[in-house]
Amino acid sequence: MMAPAATALGLELRVLAEGPDVSAAAAVATAPVGDHTDLETLRRFAADVDVLTFDHEHVPTEHLHALVREGVAVRPGPEALVHAQDKLAMRAAVDRLGLPNPHWAAVADVDELVAFGERTGWPVVLKTPRGGYDGKGVMVLSGPEAARGPEPAAWFGRTQGPLLAEERVPFTRELSALVARTPSGEVRSWPVVESIQVDGVCDEVLAPAPALLPEVAAAAAGTARTIAAELGVTGVMAVELFEAPGRGPGFLVNELAMRPHNSGHWTMDGSVTSQFEQHLRAVLDLPLGETAALTGATVMKNYLGGANQDLFSAYRAALGAEPRAKVHNYGKAVRPGRKIGHVNVTGEAGELPELRRRAGHAAAVLRDGAP
Numbered sequence: 001m002m003a004p005a006a007t008a009l010g011l012e013l014r015v016l017a018e019g020p021d022v023s024a025a026a027a028v029a030t031a032p033v034g035d036h037t038d039l040e041t042l043r044r045f046a047a048d049v050d051v052l053t054f055d056h057e058h059v060p061t062e063h064l065h066a067l068v069r070e071g072v073a074v075r076p077g078p079e080a081l082v083h084a085q086d087k088l089a090m091r092a093a094v095d096r097l098g099l100p101n102p103h104w105a106a107v108a109d110v111d112e113l114v115a116f117g118e119r120t121g122w123p124v125v126l127k128t129p130r131g132g133y134d135g136k137g138v139m140v141l142s143g144p145e146a147a148r149g150p151e152p153a154a155w156f157g158r159t160q161g162p163l164l165a166e167e168r169v170p171f172t173r174e175l176s177a178l179v180a181r182t183p184s185g186e187v188r189s190w191p192v193v194e195s196i197q198v199d200g201v202c203d204e205v206l207a208p209a210p211a212l213l214p215e216v217a218a219a220a221a222g223t224a225r226t227i228a229a230e231l232g233v234t235g236v237m238a239v240e241l242f243e244a245p246g247r248g249p250g251f252l253v254n255e256l257a258m259r260p261h262n263s264g265h266w267t268m269d270g271s272v273t274s275q276f277e278q279h280l281r282a283v284l285d286l287p288l289g290e291t292a293a294l295t296g297a298t299v300m301k302n303y304l305g306g307a308n309q310d311l312f313s314a315y316r317a318a319l320g321a322e323p324r325a326k327v328h329n330y331g332k333a334v335r336p337g338r339k340i341g342h343v344n345v346t347g348e349a350g351e352l353p354e355l356r357r358r359a360g361h362a363a364a365v366l367r368d369g370a371p
Contacts, residue, residue: 100248
């Protein structure tokens with residue numbers, strides 16, 4: 001999805017691909033296959049690029065430090081990216097910056113986990129500090145008996161170092177504050193959005209977040225800008241938030257993602273500058289683009305792998321039924337529950353229910369292959 005923006009700016013993208021058939025390899029001319037956890041592979045790939053950036057956070061931190069020492073422009077740098085890679089580092093940084101955090105603790109064993117639950121109240125959320133996404137690496141424990149069960153014990157046995165324990169926040173909805181920052185310090189943020197999760201996976205995004213108090217929206221955007229500036233972030237970053245009236249400024253920080261993010265896909269059709277163009281501008285230290293919304297509302301609806309194995313066979317029905325829908329197909333193989341694309345529909349704020357219906361209908365036709 002960054003390729004069209006790169007083409008428009010006359011930039012050449014190169015992708016280190018996991019395999020020859022991944023969707024990113026089909027979008028760019030140069031896509032060598034390699035292992036992003038192998039330092040020598042990273043060195044060979046980085047030798048021919050001006051800037052190295054990421055579409056996920058899982059490149060080993062120590063490899064990134066080695067590349068920086070060797071003169072590679074790594075953006076975001078490892079000192080910033082570690083806060084998206086390691087949830088314990090992120091929680092400590094949010095505390096250090098005086099920003100709104102849930103109650104949390106690093107717990108080294110089941111006894112420390114139970115003690116945390118007794119202090120803060122049950123249920124407790126247990127997370128692996130690294131590697132989790134879309135609900136993976138997250139366990140909700142109802143009480144001490146569950147905490148002493150076989151699954152938490154297995155996590156402690158497999159993980160080197162402590163796990164992250166958090167209070168289960170009684171939130172009203174999830175929000176996302178998207179921001180971009182250049183190495184020279186320019187920062188721009190998009191309108192704060194509502195992110196609707198189903199089974200731990202982002203299902204729908206409403207931009208801007210409907211009925212969000214202006215002071216809460218301003219504080220959320222300010223929190224994202226503070227994190228970007230204080231941690232030295234370069235590129236796009238999403239700050240996922242729990243809306244929690246009565247806590248902090250009305251929200252608590254959930255997680256960070258230092259890359260274009262699912263909650264920002266609406267910007268492809270609903271903002272003056274998409275998150276993908278903005279990420280390129282940011283990592284190249286170019287002036288950032290305007291982030292204002294083009295219309296009163298945009299709905300982004302993900303479609304996951306379902307009954308329809310041939311997405312193109314459903315295009316006639318989906319596009320014919322919903323001509324306002326903008327379909328974005330990721331070029332991925334269809335597997336049940338896998339994110340394979342999204343639909344954006346834009347319009348006025350007063351027609352938000354109709355925009356949601358239209359986006360949902362188009363996504364359902366693509367997923368199921370039936371009108």
